[in-house]
Amino acid sequence: MENRLYTTDEEKERVVLVAADDGENSFDAEESLDELQNLAETAGAEVVGRMIQKREALSRSMYIGKGKTEELRLFCEELDANGIICDDELNSSQTDFLEKNTGLKVMDRTLVILDIFAKHAGSAEGKVQVELAQLRYKMSHLTGKGKYLSRQGGGIGTRGPGEKKLETDRRRIASRISELNRSLKDIESHRNVIREKRISSGIPIIAFIGYTNSGKSTLMNRITGADVLCENKLFATLDITTRKVKPDEDSRLEYLFTDTVGFISKLPHGLIKAFRSTLEEVKYADILIHVADSSNPSCKNQMEVVYKLLDELDVKDKPIITVFNKTDKISDSPIPDDPHADYTLKISAKTGFGIDNLKDIIEKTVRSFKTKIKILIPYDKGSVLNSIYNDCEIIKTEHISTGTYIEAYLNSEYISKLKSYII
Ligand SMILES: Nc1nc2c(ncn2[C@@H]2O[C@H](COP(=O)(O)OP(=O)(O)OP(=O)(O)O)[C@@H](O)[C@H]2O)c(=O)[nH]1
Ligand SMILES: [Mg+2]
Numbered sequence: 001m002e003n004r005l006y007t008t009d010e011e012k013e014r015v016v017l018v019a020a021d022d023g024e025n026s027f028d029a030e031e032s033l034d035e036l037q038n039l040a041e042t043a044g045a046e047v048v049g050r051m052i053q054k055r056e057a058l059s060r061s062m063y064i065g066k067g068k069t070e071e072l073r074l075f076c077e078e079l080d081a082n083g084i085i086c087d088d089e090l091n092s093s094q095t096d097f098l099e100k101n102t103g104l105k106v107m108d109r110t111l112v113i114l115d116i117f118a119k120h121a122g123s124a125e126g127k128v129q130v131e132l133a134q135l136r137y138k139m140s141h142l143t144g145k146g147k148y149l150s151r152q153g154g155g156i157g158t159r160g161p162g163e164k165k166l167e168t169d170r171r172r173i174a175s176r177i178s179e180l181n182r183s184l185k186d187i188e189s190h191r192n193v194i195r196e197k198r199i200s201s202g203i204p205i206i207a208f209i210g211y212t213n214s215g216k217s218t219l220m221n222r223i224t225g226a227d228v229l230c231e232n233k234l235f236a237t238l239d240i241t242t243r244k245v246k247p248d249e250d251s252r253l254e255y256l257f258t259d260t261v262g263f264i265s266k267l268p269h270g271l272i273k274a275f276r277s278t279l280e281e282v283k284y285a286d287i288l289i290h291v292a293d294s295s296n297p298s299c300k301n302q303m304e305v306v307y308k309l310l311d312e313l314d315v316k317d318k319p320i321i322t323v324f325n326k327t328d329k330i331s332d333s334p335i336p337d338d339p340h341a342d343y344t345l346k347i348s349a350k351t352g353f354g355i356d357n358l359k360d361i362i363e364k365t366v367r368s369f370k371t372k373i374k375i376l377i378p379y380d381k382g383s384v385l386n387s388i389y390n391d392c393e394i395i396k397t398e399h400i401s402t403g404t405y406i407e408a409y410l411n412s413e414y415i416s417k418l419k420s421y422i423i
Helices: 029-042 064-078 092-102 110-120 125-139 172-198 215-222 269-274 274-284 298-311 355-368 382-393 410-417
Strands: 014-021 045-055 083-086 105-108 205-210 241-243 255-258 287-293 319-324 343-346 370-377 393-400 403-411
Touching: 014 029, 014 064, 029 045, 029 110, 029 241, 045 064, 064 092, 064 343, 083 110, 105 110, 110 125, 110 269, 125 172, 125 274, 172 274, 172 370, 205 274, 205 298, 205 393, 215 241, 215 255, 215 287, 215 319, 215 355, 241 393, 287 298, 287 355, 319 355, 319 370, 343 355, 370 382, 370 393, 382 403, 403 410
Parallel strands: 014 045, 014 083, 083 105, 205 255, 205 287, 287 319, 319 343
Antiparallel strands: 241 255, 370 403, 393 403
């Protein structure tokens, strides 16, 4: 059974999903495997079976027990499966043990997520981030003999961004990682410049966040007229799209809407690290619109995952508007509560239901917060200066040759009034 041939690029992988359930996950094991099935299929595999083992505690050396592993081997043989995908990230001993005792290709949830990211990465930034996360994953899963990587074949875990074969040689991986790290540094500093510019423009930034496939991009398109790709796929969006929009034609207000990558349960740590600069866009937003898929039976759990990740990214104290999306798909069921949100409402990004209401709420929220900006008021504009002194929260004032330099917290109405003085 050892060394059965692995799949080739042309052949569809036939996989069995495996979960070791120690009761620690916020989803139950079946729900989590439903999601893993969706991930595996998005990565191009065919799921032919699943197996769950309830465990008191997970072991460092075996993902599932010895007896269960033998049961799994027979189960895979019966189903003619050629791979196994485990629902948690395995260490190299756990992988080795399963490989040795089943003779099959052993993959895990992280590997599948990385594979999907690689498939969907479009921008140069996304590609660098994904390849880096993939190679770091490979490095940490190299066993002493490097057996796991020396396997021939294609399929999940062997493709980098742009269908490029991933590097498998340990030494070359190391030098590629340093190269990618350098590119990432450049990308991050470029992103910081753009971000600084955006923040100092004083225009409120509104970010769509939420579980993957909840409808963030569909809502972004509905509100801004952008044409972000929306698909019934996990992680359809990886790149950041930003659009400037006026709430209505003659409004003095302007908003910047941002759509970005979705969250998922057990989001691999390596991905969070590599995608930090993308994920941190959320940190610099003024308002978060949390898009939840109310038609998904796991809606509540998915929302919890989102809040856990926000916490991990150290995103706090932002106004949150939670929209329960896809209400066109459900009959009139009550909205779950969301203690984290300042507002909750039902919408359908697809039909447009509730969108006007959402726009009103956004406007109300924008008006209620203030943004820090820098302005320069010429000395001949004494009345403008007076009104700032009277109405705004000033942090710093300095008299320079061209006028009075001020750093202050202004609300959006003031920002539009003083637009021409913003520096
Ligand atoms: N019925 C219904 N389907 C919707 C609604 N909003 C989005 N969808 C569908 O849900 C799927 C996912 O939508 P996206 O907008 O791509 O979701 P996303 O949150 O951007 O997903 P990722 O970028 O993959 O994280 C698509 O098939 C959409 O057509 C809605 O209000 N009703
Ligand atoms: Mg999207």
